[in-house]
Amino acid sequence: MKSKYLVGIILAFVLGFSITAARAQGAAYPAKEISYIIAFNPGGESDIEFRAMQSYFEKALGVRFVPDYKPAAGGALAWQTLASATPDGYTLAGFNSPHIITQPLTMKDVKFQTEDFTYLSMIENTPSTLVVKKGFPAATLKEFIDYAKKNPGKVTIAAVGKFSGPHLNVLQFMKVAGIKLTYIPLQGTGQVKPQIMGGHVDAAFTNSPAAVEMVGTGVTVLAVGTEERMKQLPGVPTFAELGYKIYPRIDRGIVGPKNLPKDIAQKLDKAFYAIVTNKEVQAKLSEAGFVPNPMNMAQATQYMKEQKELVIKLLDEEKLMQIKQ
Amino acid sequence: MEIFNYLIQGAMVAFQPVNLLFCFIGVLMGTLVGVLPGLGPTAAIALLLPVSFHIPPVATIIMLSGIYYGAMYGGSTTSILVNMPGEAASVITCLDGHQMAKQGRAGPALGIAAFGSFIAGTLGIVGIVLLAPPMAQFALAFGPPEYFSMMLMGIVIIIYMSSGSILKDFMTAVFGLLLGTIGMDTIAGTQRLTFGVLELADGVGFIPAVMGLFGISEILMNVERIVATTLVTEKVKNLLPTLQDWKESIKPILRGSVLGFVIGVLPGPAPVIATYASYAMEKKLSKTPEKFGTGFIAGVAGPESANNAASSGAMIPLFTLGIPANSVIAVLLGAFMIHGLQPGPMFITKYPEIFWGTVVSMYLGNAMLLVLNLPLIPLWVKVLKIPYSILFPLILIFCLIGVYSLNFSQVEIGLMTAFGVLGYLMRKFKFEMAPLILALVLGPMMESNLRLSLLLNQGDASVFLTKPISAVFMGISVLLIVSNMIPAIRNRRSKFKEKLGEDDV
Amino acid sequence: MKRNDLIGGFFFLTVGFFFAVYSRSVDVGTMEEPGPGFLPLWAGVLLAIMSAALLGRTFFKKFDQGEAFFPETDSWKRVGMVVASLIVYNLLLRQLGFILVTFLFVAFLVRFIFPQTWLKTAVTAALSTAGAQLVFVTLLEIQFPKGPLGF
Numbered sequence: 006m007k008s009k010y011l012v013g014i015i016l017a018f019v020l021g022f023s024i025t026a027a028r029a030q031g032a033a034y035p036a037k038e039i040s041y042i043i044a045f046n047p048g049g050e051s052d053i054e055f056r057a058m059q060s061y062f063e064k065a066l067g068v069r070f071v072p073d074y075k076p077a078a079g080g081a082l083a084w085q086t087l088a089s090a091t092p093d094g095y096t097l098a099g100f101n102s103p104h105i106i107t108q109p110l111t112m113k114d115v116k117f118q119t120e121d122f123t124y125l126s127m128i129e130n131t132p133s134t135l136v137v138k139k140g141f142p143a144a145t146l147k148e149f150i151d152y153a154k155k156n157p158g159k160v161t162i163a164a165v166g167k168f169s170g171p172h173l174n175v176l177q178f179m180k181v182a183g184i185k186l187t188y189i190p191l192q193g194t195g196q197v198k199p200q201i202m203g204g205h206v207d208a209a210f211t212n213s214p215a216a217v218e219m220v221g222t223g224v225t226v227l228a229v230g231t232e233e234r235m236k237q238l239p240g241v242p243t244f245a246e247l248g249y250k251i252y253p254r255i256d257r258g259i260v261g262p263k264n265l266p267k268d269i270a271q272k273l274d275k276a277f278y279a280i281v282t283n284k285e286v287q288a289k290l291s292e293a294g295f296v297p298n299p300m301n302m303a304q305a306t307q308y309m310k311e312q313k314e315l316v317i318k319l320l321d322e323e324k325l326m327q328i329k330q
Numbered sequence: 331m332e333i334f335n336y337l338i339q340g341a342m343v344a345f346q347p348v349n350l351l352f353c354f355i356g357v358l359m360g361t362l363v364g365v366l367p368g369l370g371p372t373a374a375i376a377l378l379l380p381v382s383f384h385i386p387p388v389a390t391i392i393m394l395s396g397i398y399y400g401a402m403y404g405g406s407t408t409s410i411l412v413n414m415p416g417e418a419a420s421v422i423t424c425l426d427g428h429q430m431a432k433q434g435r436a437g438p439a440l441g442i443a444a445f446g447s448f449i450a451g452t453l454g455i456v457g458i459v460l461l462a463p464p465m466a467q468f469a470l471a472f473g474p475p476e477y478f479s480m481m482l483m484g485i486v487i488i489i490y491m492s493s494g495s496i497l498k499d500f501m502t503a504v505f506g507l508l509l510g511t512i513g514m515d516t517i518a519g520t521q522r523l524t525f526g527v528l529e530l531a532d533g534v535g536f537i538p539a540v541m542g543l544f545g546i547s548e549i550l551m552n553v554e555r556i557v558a559t560t561l562v563t564e565k566v567k568n569l570l571p572t573l574q575d576w577k578e579s580i581k582p583i584l585r586g587s588v589l590g591f592v593i594g595v596l597p598g599p600a601p602v603i604a605t606y607a608s609y610a611m612e613k614k615l616s617k618t619p620e621k622f623g624t625g626f627i628a629g630v631a632g633p634e635s636a637n638n639a640a641s642s643g644a645m646i647p648l649f650t651l652g653i654p655a656n657s658v659i660a661v662l663l664g665a666f667m668i669h670g671l672q673p674g675p676m677f678i679t680k681y682p683e684i685f686w687g688t689v690v691s692m693y694l695g696n697a698m699l700l701v702l703n704l705p706l707i708p709l710w711v712k713v714l715k716i717p718y719s720i721l722f723p724l725i726l727i728f729c730l731i732g733v734y735s736l737n738f739s740q741v742e743i744g745l746m747t748a749f750g751v752l753g754y755l756m757r758k759f760k761f762e763m764a765p766l767i768l769a770l771v772l773g774p775m776m777e778s779n780l781r782l783s784l785l786l787n788q789g790d791a792s793v794f795l796t797k798p799i800s801a802v803f804m805g806i807s808v809l810l811i812v813s814n815m816i817p818a819i820r821n822r823r824s825k826f827k828e829k830l831g832e833d834d835v
Numbered sequence: 836m837k838r839n840d841l842i843g844g845f846f847f848l849t850v851g852f853f854f855a856v857y858s859r860s861v862d863v864g865t866m867e868e869p870g871p872g873f874l875p876l877w878a879g880v881l882l883a884i885m886s887a888a889l890l891g892r893t894f895f896k897k898f899d900q901g902e903a904f905f906p907e908t909d910s911w912k913r914v915g916m917v918v919a920s921l922i923v924y925n926l927l928l929r930q931l932g933f934i935l936v937t938f939l940f941v942a943f944l945v946r947f948i949f950p951q952t953w954l955k956t957a958v959t960a961a962l963s964t965a966g967a968q969l970v971f972v973t974l975l976e977i978q979f980p981k982g983p984l985g986f
Contacts, residue, residue, distance in 0.1 A: 077737065078514060078531035085528060112514070114526045161786055167518060189785060190517050192778070199647075205473030206786065497889055498840075501847050504882045508854050508875060515871040520861055522871055546921070553917055553948060554910040719949035720959050723941045726917075727963055730924060731937075731971055743925045751918060758904065759839040781869040789867030 034094055034269050038069040042087055042098035044080035050214075050295075051099050054128060054257060057289040058280055065276040079166060081108045081115050084260075088117035092262040094269040097125070102256040102309065103170045106316045111168040122260040123270055124309050126277035127300035129290050132230040133164075133174050133253035134216040134241070138204045139223030146227045146247050149208070153184035163189040163197055164210040173316065174230070174253035175210050176323055181249050210253065213238065214294030230254050231296060256298065256312075258305055274302040337459070340686030343388060344694055352389045353691055356396025357698045363397070364404020364416050388684055392691040399695050402601075402641065403447060403703060406634060410439045411710060412725055414545035418536060419601035419637045421767050422609045424544060426622065426629030433625050436714060438571040440707050442579050442627055443634040444700050445571070450587040450635035451696035454642025457591045458689055461646075465595045469647050472596055474782040475793050479803035480596075481776045484603050486807040487610040488765045496814070499765045502756070506766035509534055510773030517781050529741040538742045539770060541729050542749025543756075543763050549722050550754040570707075575627050582612045582632030590636030594643020601640040602771055606764075608636035642692065649685060837896050844890040851882030913948050920944060938964045 041062075045051045055072060062070045075083035083098055084105055090096040106119050135146065143149040153160050164171035167190040179186055189206055191197050194215050201209040202222050216226050217237050226241045230253035234243055244251050259277055261270070280286055281299035290297050300308060343349065385393075405416025410427035423443065430439040472480075488499055512523045513533030524530040571579070589611065590604040612632040613622045622629050713721075733746050753763055787793045794800050854875045864870025905911050924940050931939075942960035945951050951959075 075737065078528055081531065082528055082737075112531075113521050114524055114528050114531065116528065167516065187785065189782060191782075192516050199470055200473065203470035203473055497885060497892075498843070501843075501882060501885045501889065504878055504885065505847060505850060507878050508850065508882065511854075511871075511875050511878075515861075518862070518864075518871045520871045522861055522875070523857070550914050550917060553913045554905060556949065719951055720945060720955070722948075723944040723959070724963055726921070726944070727937060727941060727967055730921070730940075731967055734928075735971060740925050740928060743928075744922075747918065747921045747925065750921070754914070756843075759843045761843055777874045781873065784866060784869050789865065791866065 034272065035066050035068045037095065038071050039066070039094070040073050040096045041070045042073045042075055042083045042096065044075060044083035044099065044101065044104075046074065046076045049076075050131065050212075050293075051101070051257065053293050054290065054295065055099060057293060058128075058286055061280045061283065061286060062276075065280060066272075078112070078115075079108070079169065080104050081112060081117075084108070084122075085115065085117045087260065087262055088121040090262050092123075092265045094261065094265060094273065097259060097261050097273075100258055100260045101170065102258070102312055103173055103316050104255075105260075106309070106313050107168050107170070107173065107320070110317070110320060119309070119313055121263050123263055123265045123302070124305040125259045125261055125270065125273050125302050126281055127256060127258040127298055127305045127308060128281050129295040130254045130256045130298045131212045131214070131295055132235070133171065133210050133255075134213055134229045134238070135178070135208065135227045135244075136201055136211055136216055136219065137208045137225050137227060138201055138206065139225075140204065141207055141225070143227070144225060146242070146244075146249075149227055150182045150184055153182070153186060157185040158187055160186050160208060161189050161206045162186045162208040162210065163191050163200055163206040165191055165193055165197060168320075170255045171210050171212075171253075173319060174251075176319060177251050178210070178244075178249070178253065180319075180322070181251050212255065212294075213296075217294065235296075237294070254296075256308075257295075258300070270302065277301075337686060337690065339683055340688075340690035343683055343687030344392070344691040348386070349389050349392050349687070349691060350694070352385065352393035353396045353695050354698060356393035357400040357695050357702060360397035360400020360402075361404040361407075361699070361703065362400075364401035365407050388687050391684070391688050392695070395688065395692050396695040396698070398641065399447075399451075399638070399692070399699055402637060403444065403699050406443045406637075407440060407703075407710060410436055410443070410630070411714060412545070413548045414725070414729070415540055418540070418767070418771050419605050419640075421540065421544070421602075421764060422605040422633040423630055425609070425764065426624070426626050429623070429625030430627065430630065431714060435625065436711050437707050438575050438627065439630050440710060441571045441704065442575060442631050444703050446579065446583045446586070446631045446635040447638040448696050448700045449583050450590060450638040451642060451693060453584075453587040454591055454594075454639045455689060455693050457639075458642060458646060465643075465646050469595050471799060473797075474779040474786060475797050475800040476803070478776055478779040478783055479794055479800040479807070481603075481772045481779070483803045483807045483810070484606060484772055485765075485769060485776075486810050487607060488768065498760070499762050502761050502763065503765035503769040506769030507773040507776070509539075509766075510770050511777065513774075516774075516778055517785075527741055529737065529739050533774060534745065534770070535736070535742050536771060537736055538733050538746035539749050540767060541733060542746040542751075543753035543767065545725065545729050546746065546750025547753030547757055547763075549725060550750060551757060552718065552722065570704075571627070578626075578628050579631035582608070582628045583635045585611060585615075586632040586635035587639040590639030591643040593636075594640030595646050600644055601637050602768070604636040604640035605633040606768055608632040638696070645689075645692070837893055840889055840893040840896075844886045844893060848883055848886035848890070851879045851884075851886060854879030855883065916948060917944070934964055934968060937967060 039062075041055065043051050043055055052072070052074075059070055059072075075086060077083070080101060081104075084100060087096060087098040100122070105122070109115050109118050135149070137143060137149065141149075143152050162175060164175050166172055172188065172190065175186070175188055186208070189200075191200065194211060197209050197211050198215055198219065200206045201211070201224055202219060213229060213231075213235060216229070220226070220238075226238060228244045228247060228249075229235055229238055229241050230251065231243055232245065232252065234241065234246075244253070259273075261273065265273075278299065278301040281297065287297040287299075344353075401416070402419065405420040406423050406427070407416075409415045409420040409423040410431050413424050413428040415421040415424055427439045427443070430436065485503055488503055510533065512530060514521050514524070514531045521531060586604075586608040589608055590601075593604040593607065594600040609622075609629060609632060612628050613619045616622070616626075616628060618626070716724075729746065730743060733742050734740070736742065756763060756766075783793055784791065794804055856879075858872035858876035858879060861872040861875075862870035863872035863876050905914075920940060920943055924936055927936050938960045941963050942956050945959050946953070946956045
């Protein structure tokens with residue numbers, strides 16, 4: 006009697022939803038929306054980069070690109086999720102280097118390897134700058150290095166994270182300059198800015214957009230990690246021109262899971278490369294503070310291979326590798 | 331003064347139809363999202379961010395601010411109605427707000443929360459207008475030692491919120507501190523107690539913890555008895571605060587606003603600290619401290635105002651320093667940058683129409699919230715009339731979905747359940763939960779600030795006392811502890827003396 | 836009440852101990868460079884001391900009967916069932932899909948905790964599932980697991 010109702014309602018659900026759940030099978034790629042995993046919070050740099058290109062993606066491939074925010078463990082969760090996603094071209098992600106290299110090497114519970122991805126494209130890089138607090142007894146890079154040599158371990162330098170890209174940049178800098186600094190790991194640029202502006206740390210490695218924001222507050226930008234001087238930072242020399250051939254920065258690109266079918270990978274490769282070399286897109290990215298650095302799939306894969314070797318070398322020397330390769 | 335000029339300029343911007351529309355959309359979305367447990371303002375912002383690309387920057391900022399305030403208010407709604415905080419800053423509202431709801435006074439609770447927030451918002455605007463530049467400098471003076479001492483004081487404040495045994499409250503707080511160590515240690519990069527589960531690398535999620543400790547445990551407690559059919563058995567008395575309510579609330583609102591604003595200016599989780607501090611302050615200053623926790627309206631008015639004022643205060647470091655106080659404001663920052671606007675000390679002078687336009691529209695958002703939500707109060711109150719047998723599964727479903735929608739993590743659903751059981755047991759054994767939440771939120775930051783302080787000063791712990799601001803907070807903490815112990819010691823002494831007296835006879 | 840403090844005290848004593856011992860396996864560090872074990876050690880020790888104090892204080896209190904743990908004889912059944920249903924929901928979410936699991940969950944609770952009629956059960960379950968689907972999936976565009984039947 007009454008249980009008839011229950012059965013009836015369940016049947017109604019089954020019917021109703023099976024009908025609406027029917028999907029097109031075997032249509033040409035892409036046949037439905039593509040999920041784009043963003044490894045950080047909305048509003049952050051990775052998000053800004055995605056938004057600048059989203060409409061171009063959608064036009065080139067004819068389907069919606071739906072952002073999926075997965076901030077956790079500095080991006081590791083997002084990339085872990087992508088590594089285990091079905092390689093059908095409907096799940097992609099933005100990635101950061103060297104994060105995607107250092108994390109499997111230094112974090113214990115990470116379940117992906119740097120090789121678990123198809124590197125589809127490199128988009129841009131965000132150069133780092135060396136900044137010193139107001140009143141620090143050094144106005145140029147040379148003076149800074151001299152001071153640090155006279156006071157080994159006394160000068161404090163802050164950057165985001167431990168075993169992260171910025172940390173590696175600092176390590177590389179210390180190696181090349183032959184100095185010893187005390188590294189202060191902080192959580193995010195939002196923490197680095199007040200610490201350096203308030204004079205609580207002596208120096209900081211921070212990305213160029215943040216450095217630009219701090220101009221006029223009393224801090225001094227000593228050097229920037231680009232190949233050529235940045236017009237947003239007039240008067241700031243590059244590390245290279247001062248004799249230190251380092252280019253501290255964060256690279257960003259797009260990845261898919263490994264073993265993507267050849268034709269899908271090629272389609273994405275062509276589309277993305279056209280977008281990252283597009284002058285309009287590059288202008289938008291520059292405006293947001295990034296330095297466009299377009300690479301196609303072949304170039305990106307080779308680049309990441311080289312980067313990994315560099316990172317391993319650096320971590321090995323500093324005895325920082327937690328996981329044996 | 332030229333300030334009035336600016337305000338009028340700002341008003342002209344804010345009242346443009348486009349901006350009004352987006353303010354409304356933001357407030358509406360924000361409230362909706364805030365009411366759904368688990369979903370926070372970040373979710374709403376993530377959704378509306380694409381829209382923001384096609385509308386002018388001012389409208390974007392106005393809409394996003396609307397979402398922010400709306401979500402805060404929505405969070406208070408669930409705190410009061412079903413004892414489930416929508417976010418960290420709403421936890422305190424549960425204490426007295428839900429008790430009021432159980433006594434049939436949900437209407438006045440919701441009303442005073444709305445009005446208090448509005449008044450605090452007004453005062454907040456005044457604060458911004460008068461104090462933006464000097465406060466920005468003040469905020470910069472806070473380094474790791476200052477933050478640590480301030481947070482330590484925040485934990486010590488728990489004494490004043492205690493309605494039971496202080497020892498037990500501190501124990502739950504320390505427990506919360508320990509729970510906060512789970513996850514990746516940001517300074518050394520090592521994983522602690524994560525058992526190979528990557529989801530735990532960022533620590534025990536705050537949302538699963540809160541929803542479990544408050545929401546689920548509440549349901550488990552209620553399910554014990556068959557007796558009650560609806561959550562509120564008393565007849566609903568008034569829908570709006572009475573004159574008596576206002577008399578009891580006005581001073582807490584004013585005090586909360588000032589306190590909240592000052593705390594809000596400091597980069598960091600200001601709204602949370604502000605609510606706890608306000609509650610403790612009101613309890614300390616009240617002539618009837620024992621009423622707190624039983625449904626005393628000052629316990630809602632003060633913290634809610636502090637919350638809102640803190641959010642206004644948080645706009646200062648955002649605009650003048652480009653430093654977001656929490657993840658929601660970080661999204662606002664992102665929105666600026668997408669439109670090519672650089673926050674910083676020059677911001678106010680470079681883009682006055684945007685700054686003042688935002689300030690005025692924040693106020694508008696507050697006003698809209700009031701107008702929007704007051705008529706909804708009778709509706710919310712009706713929700714409490716739904717038979718509990720049907721209501722509680724609905725609440726559970728929203729909890730489950732809410733938590734899942736955060737990170738699509740079944741681990742977090744499990745965590746929430748575990749916290750639910752923990753909270754249930756804690757309540758049965760009469761251990762307070764609010765200190766645990768405060769410690770869980772502050773703990774990780776306290777720890778990193780402690781270690782950074784030591785790292786920056788070569789292990790010299792005296793820095794906490796030599797730096798002036800830090801010394802002040804330490805001093806206050808000591809004072810608080812001592813002043814609370816004196817009456818206790820006096821008590822013991824007189825009891826002891828009595829005993830001696832008895833034995834003589 | 837004495838029983839509360841005794842059980843609570845022992846529980847927290849164990850927790851404090853656990854953290855203090857655990858902290859040895861992650862580097863405690865020095866004052867100059869406090870490591871990941873620094874806070875767990877000291878906070879764990881503190882908690883253990885406080886628990887000991889609580890237990891000590893409790894021994895001197897008079898024993899009172901106080902309230903029973905469960906106010907009604909079948910309280911534990913309901914509480915247990917709710918907890919169990921939460922666990923089962925989590926386990927089955929991926930296997931059976933969001934819609935089915937939600938429906939069954941609500942139906943179970945409505946029918947078996949404070950028993951309602953089958954009609955009310957079915958209607959509540961259907962409406963709440965539909966409502967959740969509408970608000971979260973359609974309106975807020977959040978993806979939920981689909982079960983073997985495609986929904």
